[in-house]
Amino acid sequence: MKIAVASGKGGTGKTTLSLALAEALANGCTLLDCDVEEPNCHLFVAGEPWRQLPVEVTVPEFTNDGCDGCGRCVRACRFQALARLGKRVLVFPEMCHSCGGCVLACPHKVLREVPFGIGKLEFRHGRGFELISGVMDVGHAMAPPLIRQLKEHIPPEGLVIMDAPPGTACSMVMTVRNNDYVILVTEPTPFGLHDLKLAEATLREIDLPCGVVINRADDGVALIRDYCHEAGLPVLLEIPYRRDIAEGYSRGGGLLAVCPDLRESFRTLLTTQIPAILQAEGRL
Amino acid sequence: MKVALTSRGDSLDVLLDSRFGRAANFLLWDAATGAVEVLANTQSLNAAQGAGIQAAMHVVESGAEAVITGHCGPKAFRVLKEAGVKVYLTKALDGHEAIRLFQAGELKEADAADVEGHWV
Amino acid sequence: MKELLIISGKGGAGKTSLTAALASLASPCVLADCDVDAADLHLLLKPEIQQSVPFYSGVMPEIIYDRCVDCYRCYSLCRYGAISILTTHPRFIAGACEGCGVCADQCPEEAIVMRDRHCGEWYVSSTLCGTMVHAKLAPGAENSGKLVSAVRQAAKAVAEAEGRQLLLCDGPPGIGCPVISAMTGVDVALIVTEPSVSGIHDMKRTAELARNFEVDYHVVINKADINPEKSDEIAAFCLRNDIGIAGTIPFDPLFTTALRQGRTIMDYPESAPAQAIRRIWQHIQDKIQ
Numbered sequence: 001m002k003i004a005v006a007s008g009k010g011g012t013g014k015t016t017l018s019l020a021l022a023e024a025l026a027n028g029c030t031l032l033d034c035d036v037e038e039p040n041c042h043l044f045v046a047g048e049p050w051r052q053l054p055v056e057v058t059v060p061e062f063t064n065d066g067c068d069g070c071g072r073c074v075r076a077c078r079f080q081a082l083a084r085l086g087k088r089v090l091v092f093p094e095m096c097h098s099c100g101g102c103v104l105a106c107p108h109k110v111l112r113e114v115p116f117g118i119g120k121l122e123f124r125h126g127r128g129f130e131l132i133s134g135v136m137d138v139g140h141a142m143a144p145p146l147i148r149q150l151k152e153h154i155p156p157e158g159l160v161i162m163d164a165p166p167g168t169a170c171s172m173v174m175t176v177r178n179n180d181y182v183i184l185v186t187e188p189t190p191f192g193l194h195d196l197k198l199a200e201a202t203l204r205e206i207d208l209p210c211g212v213v214i215n216r217a218d219d220g221v222a223l224i225r226d227y228c229h230e231a232g233l234p235v236l237l238e239i240p241y242r243r244d245i246a247e248g249y250s251r252g253g254g255l256l257a258v259c260p261d262l263r264e265s266f267r268t269l270l271t272t273q274i275p276a277i278l279q280a281e282g283r284l
Numbered sequence: 285m286k287v288a289l290t291s292r293g294d295s296l297d298v299l300l301d302s303r304f305g306r307a308a309n310f311l312l313w314d315a316a317t318g319a320v321e322v323l324a325n326t327q328s329l330n331a332a333q334g335a336g337i338q339a340a341m342h343v344v345e346s347g348a349e350a351v352i353t354g355h356c357g358p359k360a361f362r363v364l365k366e367a368g369v370k371v372y373l374t375k376a377l378d379g380h381e382a383i384r385l386f387q388a389g390e391l392k393e394a395d396a397a398d399v400e401g402h403w404v
Numbered sequence: 405m406k407e408l409l410i411i412s413g414k415g416g417a418g419k420t421s422l423t424a425a426l427a428s429l430a431s432p433c434v435l436a437d438c439d440v441d442a443a444d445l446h447l448l449l450k451p452e453i454q455q456s457v458p459f460y461s462g463v464m465p466e467i468i469y470d471r472c473v474d475c476y477r478c479y480s481l482c483r484y485g486a487i488s489i490l491t492t493h494p495r496f497i498a499g500a501c502e503g504c505g506v507c508a509d510q511c512p513e514e515a516i517v518m519r520d521r522h523c524g525e526w527y528v529s530s531t532l533c534g535t536m537v538h539a540k541l542a543p544g545a546e547n548s549g550k551l552v553s554a555v556r557q558a559a560k561a562v563a564e565a566e567g568r569q570l571l572l573c574d575g576p577p578g579i580g581c582p583v584i585s586a587m588t589g590v591d592v593a594l595i596v597t598e599p600s601v602s603g604i605h606d607m608k609r610t611a612e613l614a615r616n617f618e619v620d621y622h623v624v625i626n627k628a629d630i631n632p633e634k635s636d637e638i639a640a641f642c643l644r645n646d647i648g649i650a651g652t653i654p655f656d657p658l659f660t661t662a663l664r665q666g667r668t669i670m671d672y673p674e675s676a677p678a679q680a681i682r683r684i685w686q687h688i689q690d691k692i693q
Contacts, residue, residue, distance in 0.1 A: 008442050010577045011416010015602065037578035038413055038609065040602040078463065078505050080334020083341050085367045092359055095334055099483055099504030138579055138612055144484075144502070166415045166577055167441035169547035173499045189663050191420065191444045198442065202543035206499060220664055243630075246655075250600035250631035333548065399588075399618075 002160045003274065004034075004179040006203075008195025010166035012185045013215040013239070015040045018163040019126075020255035024266035026128030029159040034175040036134035036146045041163055042124055044254055045131050049122035055134070056115040057145050058100075059093040066108040076105035098145065118142045121150060143171040151175075159270065168202040176203065180283070181274050182210040183236065188220040193227055200233065209281055211274070216241040234277060236269055285315045287386065288348035289379050294322045296379030302354025305336030311379055312346055320379075336360030344369060352382050352391065361397040373398055405563045406692040409438075409586060409619075411575035412596040413606030418626040419596045421659055422681065423574040424448040424668040427533040429685045433570040435531065436559035437538035438552045438586040440524065445574045448668055451529030451536045457558075458525050459539065461550045462503040463518040465496055471515035478507035478516060499544040521545075526555055528562065535562050549585030552576065556586065570692065579613050587614065592691045593621040594650055594684075599634030607638065611647060620691060621647070624684060628652035651684035653677050 005018045015033075019041055022031040033041040042049075060073075060082070069087040081095035082102055093116045103111045119136040134150040136143060143165070154160050164175040164182075176182050184199050186192040196212065203210045211234040214224050218241040228235050239245075239255070239262065248258035256263050278284040290307035292299045301307035310323040323346055328339040336356075340363035343351060350370040364371055372391040376382035385391050410423045423445060427435055437445040467478075472493055479487040479494055486501035487494050508516040523546070526539035537559040539551050556573065563571045573590070576582040587593060593614055597607035607623065614621040623642050628635045635652065642649050656677045662669050669677050 009415060009444070010442070011414060037580045038602075038606050040414075040605060043601045043605055076505070076509055078503060080337050083337045083363045085341075085344060085363070088366070090363060090366055092334070092337060092362075095337075095359075097502050097504055099502065099506050100481070101504050101506040101509060104481070104506065104510060136580070138609060138616075143580060167547065168543045169441045169541060170499070170544055171547075173544040177499065189660055190447045190666065191663065194444060194447055195442045198543070205543055218660075220660070223664070246627075246630055250598070250603075250634055252601040333550070 001181070001275070002154065002162065002179040003270070004162040004164050004176040004182045005185060006164035006172060006176055006182055006199055007166060007185040008168055008197075008199035009186070009191055012187050012192060014166070014185050015044075015163055016249060016255050017183070017185050017213060017215070017239075018161050019044050020262065021266050021270060022129040022131075022161050023127050023254060023256055024263045025159060025270055029129050029161060030155055031126065031129050031131045032150055032154070032160065032162045033131065033133040034147050034150060034162050034171075035165040036119065036136040036143050036150070036171070037165060039133045039135055041131055042122060042133050044252060045124045045126045047124060049124050051123040053121040054117050055119045055121060055146050055149050056117050057096070057098040057142065058113040059096040059098060059116040060091050060102050060111040061114040062089040062091060063110050063112055065110065067110045068108065070107065072105040072107065073102035073111055076101040119146050121153065144174050147171060147174045168198050173202065173206065176208055177206065179208065181278060182208050183213055184210050185213050185215055186224055187216045188214060188218065188224045190223075193223055196224070196227070200231065209278065209283060211236040211277065214238045236273060237265055285350070286346070286348045287313045287315060287350045287352060287383075288323070288343045288346065289313060289382055290351075290353040291379060296320060296383065299378055300352075300354060300374070300376060300382060304351070304353045304356045304360050305339045307339065307353070310343060310346070312348060313379070313383060334359070337363055340364050340367075352386060355399045356394065356397050357399050358397040361394070405560070405569060405571060406592070407560075407571045407573065407590040408688065408692055409573045409575050409590040409593040410596060411583065411586070411593055411610060413577065413579060413610035414597070414602055415442075415577040417596045417598045417603060418653070418659070420444045420448065420574055421663065421669060422594070422596055422624065422626070422653075423572060425670045425678070425681045426685060427572055428668055428670040429682065430570050430572060431533040432568065433534045433572050434559050434563040434566065434568045435534060435536040436555050436571060436573040437536065438555055438573050438582070439576045440539040440541045440551045440555065440582070441547050441576060443538050443540060445536070446529070446538055448663070448666065449531040449533060449536060450666065451527070451531045451538065453527045453529045455528040456525050457527070459523050459551055459554060460520040461523045461548060462521045462546065463505060464498060464501050464503055464521040465505070465507050465516045466519050467494060467496055468515045468517065469493055471513045473513055473515075475512065478511060481506050481510055502546070524551060526551065526558065528558060534568065535566065537562060547576075547582050549581035552582045552585040579609050583610075583613065584617070587617050587619055590619055592688065593619045594624050594688065595621055596624045596626050597638060598627045599625060599631040599638060601634075604634065604638055604641070608641070611645070622650035622688065622691070623647055624650050625652040627655040630655045650687050651680060653680045653684075
């Protein structure tokens with residue numbers, strides 16, 4: 001089963017929850033950090049990666065012979081990644097979306113595809129889980145291909161948890177696509193509610209089932225509870241608002257270290273609650 | 285020799301546009317005759333991305349041998365350099381002042397881009 | 405006119421709350437919410453929308469089924485998995501498409517046309533602190549930074565037309581395209597961070613980006629007292645790297661209380677955070693004049 005942890009708003013506790021879920025299960029599940037612009041899961045997992053893989057995309061390279069300056073490659077490119085100067089073509093790899101259109105358009109086969117690095121994947125052993133993080137190089141803006149390659153490392157079996165990037169743009173959609181379930185983390189503030197609605201609307205559009213975990217639940221929690229009730233969104237769990245949790249987190253301690261009693265709730269959530277919801281909806 | 289100046293309007297009297305890729309117009313000034321031709325930059329202005337690359341290709345195709353502008357990003361600079369077009373950066377306010385400085389040899393040729401891409 | 409950007413690599417560090425607080429101190433100014441993916445500033449400043457503009461960026465294909473002969477060449481050439489063959493005819497999956505146009509260009513029957521892609525709207529609104537430009541990105545749309553550019557350009561035009569001295573921008577999270585679009589050419593950036601493992605990590609990445617773009621940037625440590633050791637670590641990092649600290653803001657549940665009442669922290673002028681933010685404002689005013 002594949003479960004994504006997402007939230008419209010940043011800073012609601014996605015990473016904290018993803019890590020705690022992976023740790024609570026403790027039976028060798030896989031955690032993918034898909035927030036490739038700001039991956040943070042590895043900060044809470046001790047040790048250096050035991051394996052690193054470069055992430056490359058393919059970009060065109062201009063080979064000198066045979067160009068007659070027809071300019072078809074430049075016209076085919078919708079990302080302005082090519083410039084023609086007489087019978088020469090300049091390539092701007094950082095603009096390229098690797099669609100291959102220029103290579104197809106060239107009648108003289110003077111463009112060929114070569115690899116171009118945009119980041120890396122890092123593999124680490126967590127406490128009872130395997131962490132794979134996607135890390136985009138600073139200054140690049142190609143999150144979707146990195147997420148795509150990260151997701152190629154999903155093991156065929158076992159539980160997979162994906163920490164999604166914030167927001168509802170294409171990189172978030174790329175992460176949650178093909179998951180069985182999405183956990184939306186929010187906090188009981190007007191910001192939290194507003195961004196929860198955006199995320200929910202996005203998931204409905206691509207027909208993904210979702211439920212809500214309310215983080216930092218204090219006496220204002222009715223704001224989210226009432227909305228979820230109205231919208232028919234299950235509230236899966238409420239994590240109380242406590243200063244010791246915030247302090248523990250800021251020191252780099254996990255949620256389970258501060259609140260060991262949550263372990264059982266998380267385990268139930270993953271092994272009973274969510275499968276039951278999926279079964280009731282006829283999705284399992 | 286023709287020189288392309290980035291301009292907010294259509295004559296040398298008008299303020300220079302400090303941007304290259306997203307400049308309103310290019311003024312093509314002919315050093316031999318003093319004639320000025322206006323080259324609209326509409327295509328690059330409307331481009332979602334890569335305005336600098338498009339604008340630079342446009343300038344290269346116009347036959348200009350030098351560019352006078354306020355700032356130049358790395359992609360546009362690479363196109364101009366590869367095409368052998370010289371880039372001069374200036375804080376001059378209008379076309380006349382820029383050309384006076386250019387003719388007096390007071391503009392220094394840029395050897396690299398002076399701003400990062402995405403400069404709005 | 406000067407442009408001040410409030411930014412933080414990590415979400416939830418308090419950048420929108422700080423932007424709203426600074427807006428009430430800088431009023432009247434012009435505001436731009438550049439966090440188009442999860443725009444929240446309007447929840448605090450309650451804008452009245454005066455103008456709404458649809459935003460188009462890139463293209464997306466439309467299959468003309470009358471002409472399609474089900475050869476599936478589009479499917480075999482698409483590198484994004486945006487053409488499905490699980491149906492009787494090829495079907496197009498909007499969320500996966502990057503708009504390269506290979507399917508349309510290579511279709512032997514010319515059965516695919518590329519159309520402009522609607523990616524959201526942007527708005528010009530009035531607030532008590534001044535005119536605000538904000539936007540809403542369509543779900544699943546590419547946050548390429550183009551919408552951020554549109555918001556900033558519109559906000560700059562408004563600032564010039566109204567003769568305002570300051571444009572205050574609430575920036576997007578992360579270090580990708582939207583952030584680059586929000587950061588290029590601003591006069592001063594405030595990087596809001598919090599004393600946590602993630603906060604420090606993301607602040608360093610954002611600072612690296614700001615340095616690359618040669619922006620004059622300063623750090624604000626929010627919730628500084630929640631972990632004094634980590635706050636000291638941030639301060640030491642800034643000192644070592646010659647980064648200015650614009651100030652610190654203490655942790656206070658009043659932020660949440662204010663937010664729930666749709667107010668900014670400056671509506672509680674005697675509170676410790678409000679006083680801290682006034683000091684930050686005084687500090688930053690020297691930089692933007």
